Amino acid sequence: MKKIMLGLMAIPAFCLSVSAQTKLFDGKTTNGWHTYLKKDVVGWKVVDGALQLDPQAAEGHGDLVTDGEYENYELTLEWNISKEGNSGIIFGVHEDPQFDATYLTGMEMQVLDNKDASDNKKANHLAGSLYDMIAPSKDVCKPAGEWNKVKLRKKDGQLTFWLNGTQIVDVKMGSDEWNKVLADSKFKNWKGFAQYPKGHIALQDHGHLVSYRNIKLKQL
Numbered sequence: 001m002k003k004i005m006l007g008l009m010a011i012p013a014f015c016l017s018v019s020a021q022t023k024l025f026d027g028k029t030t031n032g033w034h035t036y037l038k039k040d041v042v043g044w045k046v047v048d049g050a051l052q053l054d055p056q057a058a059e060g061h062g063d064l065v066t067d068g069e070y071e072n073y074e075l076t077l078e079w080n081i082s083k084e085g086n087s088g089i090i091f092g093v094h095e096d097p098q099f100d101a102t103y104l105t106g107m108e109m110q111v112l113d114n115k116d117a118s119d120n121k122k123a124n125h126l127a128g129s130l131y132d133m134i135a136p137s138k139d140v141c142k143p144a145g146e147w148n149k150v151k152l153r154k155k156d157g158q159l160t161f162w163l164n165g166t167q168i169v170d171v172k173m174g175s176d177e178w179n180k181v182l183a184d185s186k187f188k189n190w191k192g193f194a195q196y197p198k199g200h201i202a203l204q205d206h207g208h209l210v211s212y213r214n215i216k217l218k219q220l
Contacts, residue, residue: 025215035062050213071198072220085208087111092199102202105192113144128163133181136168
C-alpha cells in the first residue's frame, strides 16, 4: 500500500513538470506560427530542424509570429545568423492592422552578426540588447554561422535576458531606469510600443538568412 501511495503522489508532480514547458516549434512543421497579419506562413520553412527565413522567397516574406499570446513566461531558443545578418526576437506583439509591423508594439532582443552587420555601431544595437534601449552588459555572442542560446524571461514587467548562459540585460518596465532608456530611444513617442502585457512572440524578417530552433516556452 505504501508503494502504491508513493506512486500516486508522484504523478501530479511529474505531470506538472511536463506541462510547465511547451514546445513552440515541433522541429518539423510551421504549425503554431503564421506570418504577421497573414493567415499562413510566408517565406519561412523548416530546414534541418530549424525555422529558417528565405529572404529570396518568391511568395514574399515577413515576421513569423506565434499563434498564441503570452504574458509571463520564460522563452528559450537557439539562433544562427548569416554573415552581415540582422534579425530579432520581438515579444509583447499586439497583432492589429493599425500596426503594420511587429516592432511597433513589441520589444526586441536583438539578433545580429556583431562583427559585420551594418547595424553594429551602437552598443544597444548589438546581439542580446534590448534593442535601442539597453546594451548587453557583456558581448558573449558567437560569430555568424554558429548557434547562440537565448533565455528570455518576462515576469510582471521584469525583463531578463541571457545569451549563451550569461545574464546580459535586466530591467523593470515602468521603473526609473526603463523610463530613462525609453525616453532616449526611437520608441519614445510610439503610441503602441510596449503597451500590451500579453502578446505574440515574433521572429524578425530583416532580409537576411537566419535560423531558429529548440523554441520552448514555460509560462510563469
